Amino acid sequence: MKLLLITFSIYFLSITASAQTWFEVGLKGGPATTFLMNKNFLNDTQFNPKLTPTYFYGAKIGINFGEQNGIAIHAGGTKVQQKFINEYPNAPFDERKFASNLVEIGVLYHRTSNSGYFEVGPRISLVQSGELIDDGGARQDISDELIGTYYGMDLGFGSYVIGGDHLSLMMGLRFSYGITPIDLDERPIAPIQAQYGDSRSVNVFSAMLCIELNYSLGYLVRSTCGRRTSWISF
16 A cells, blocks of 8 residues: 555656646536445345435536646535335334534645546545434434544546536536445434344445536746746736
């Protein structure tokens, strides 16, 4: 792993050393779906996860080196939602929904071409709230049962829809996986009828349709003597 990081650092420095530096800002958002990844949930035939639509939104500040490589800081919010169908006998509810609000910050490397882009990088998720919503009862606040901060990785790809020198609209897919869990075990989420041998951690996986509008601010130009740097707006 250390060798991989060193190799990537050398590669990135080599491609940015002589490249022109320019900056952009952007807004993004779109529909998504999230899944609570837990081995006991996957093996349980009576407490079944259901595809649950949700959403995300955010903004970014990007630093680009030449036309193809760059790094961007992304920040925004994600609504994690997961519905379950409860088929345990004598249960007080037939459907349960887990919901949590996140504030997320990521640093992504992106590589672009004339037709599209690819991006990858780490992310930190700050859990703002957590609750269970049953079809036959009141909301249950389980914020104290969740881990306040967890870490993940983002991977995305897509293409340019339309754009010019200043504005560009992009659309693509982004996948996020929480490497560390949002909860150390599933008991706060599972029905009391579920009896699992060993508790397992709960990790969040997200799949998003990302719609992103970017605006190019300008670029830095260094004089031939290398002593002065000027800012030029697009």
